[in-house]
Amino acid sequence: GLAACGSGGGIDGGDGDGADGGDIDVTSADTVWRLAFNQTEEHPQFIAAVELGEALYEATDGRYGIEVYANELLGTQADVVNNVSEGSVEMMYIGGPVMESFNEDFIVFNLPYMFASIEAQSAVFADTEVTGDLFASIEESKGITVLAALFAGVRNVYNAERPIVEPEDLDGLKLRVQQSDSQVRMIELMGGVASPMGQGEVYTALQSGVLDGAENNETVYNALNHDEVAEYYSYTRHLMIPDYLLMNTDILADMSDEDREAFLGLVPDLVESANTGFLEFIDESIAASEEAGAQFNDDVNVEAFRERVAPLVEESISNPVRQDLFDSIQEYNEQFPAGS
Numbered sequence: 001g002l003a004a005c006g007s008g009g010g011i012d013g014g015d016g017d018g019a020d021g022g023d024i025d026v027t028s029a030d031t032v033w034r035l036a037f038n039q040t041e042e043h044p045q046f047i048a049a050v051e052l053g054e055a056l057y058e059a060t061d062g063r064y065g066i067e068v069y070a071n072e073l074l075g076t077q078a079d080v081v082n083n084v085s086e087g088s089v090e091m092m093y094i095g096g097p098v099m100e101s102f103n104e105d106f107i108v109f110n111l112p113y114m115f116a117s118i119e120a121q122s123a124v125f126a127d128t129e130v131t132g133d134l135f136a137s138i139e140e141s142k143g144i145t146v147l148a149a150l151f152a153g154v155r156n157v158y159n160a161e162r163p164i165v166e167p168e169d170l171d172g173l174k175l176r177v178q179q180s181d182s183q184v185r186m187i188e189l190m191g192g193v194a195s196p197m198g199q200g201e202v203y204t205a206l207q208s209g210v211l212d213g214a215e216n217n218e219t220v221y222n223a224l225n226h227d228e229v230a231e232y233y234s235y236t237r238h239l240m241i242p243d244y245l246l247m248n249t250d251i252l253a254d255m256s257d258e259d260r261e262a263f264l265g266l267v268p269d270l271v272e273s274a275n276t277g278f279l280e281f282i283d284e285s286i287a288a289s290e291e292a293g294a295q296f297n298d299d300v301n302v303e304a305f306r307e308r309v310a311p312l313v314e315e316s317i318s319n320p321v322r323q324d325l326f327d328s329i330q331e332y333n334e335q336f337p338a339g340s
């Protein structure tokens with residue numbers, strides 16, 4: 001469930017008692033940044049952020065530390081991103097769609113069936129020629145720096161009523177989506193009724209019947225106990241969207257060159273740790289959900305869903321910036337096709 005606590009001692013990625021992390025108390029750093037996260041302390045992104053804080057503390061001789069707040073303690077992503085923009089929260093992880101409120105061109109990375117493979121997606125985000133201008137746009141306008149894009153699984157639909165095979169099966173089902181217009185439109189086209197909200201409210205809404213289901217990767221489904229209240233998980237595979245690690249631009253700029261360089265040099269380790277951990281976390285999550293009685297259905301007419309959402313893709317590629325992003329993705333999709 002959603003335990004309302006932060007990371008406590010800061011480097012304790014496990015049970016929250018602060019005892020098993022090692023000897024460094026990163027909260028004793030001269031400057032302690034807060035990093036907001038909306039999922040549990042078992043999540044590889046949480047663990048990777050704790051590791052980053054520890055490595056940063058060491059690399060800067062205790063000048064900087066990071067305290068990671070799990071379980072949406074600092075607020076929903078849609079709220080916290082404003083705090084990061086103002087600098088009252090230094091860092092956060094955010095799901096791609098929430099970025100659309102700052103620059104709608106981010107939508108290209110959040111469209112259904114956009115990336116052919118994990119490899120294609122990571123190649124796109126490793127290519128700063130593709131992402132550079134888009135990311136820089138929100139530094140200038142919002143004071144937010146994108147430090148990294150991370151693999152965040154593949155999203156599928158789940159609900160309490162039935163396995164989903166065809167779009168018609170979603171008829172009348174109210175499904176939670178992330179807080180963005182593109183996600184609402186996507187679920188409507190897929191055949192369901194969309195309800196945007198922050199992650200923390202979803203379990204209760206499912207339990208009380210306000211929602212029939214949601215769409216997410218297997219890790220959220222299990223870690224947030226949605227499998228208990230929505231037993232049918234169906235592989236529509238409609239989204240592979242990134243999470244971003246964000247930081248307030250001024251706070252980054254205010255570091256000494258030496259400290260900033262040390263910090264930025266540690267970010268690739270976080271990406272590696274989080275992405276590798278995520279793949280393992282998916283397998284563990286599926287096993288645990290099956291144990292809890294969830295039913296995974298892979299007999300889904302994915303082509304029918306793809307056709308349904310095609311208008312969203314078409315209407316979203318509506319300016320030259322988005323067209324360029326789209327074209328770059330297609331190049332990497334050809335290089336790294338499905339199953340490659």
Ligand code: GCU
Nearest residue numbers: 094095152178199216220243
């Ligand atoms: C995923 C994703 C998060 C996102 C969440 C959600 O877990 O990694 O960034 O916030 O889904 O659906 O809200």
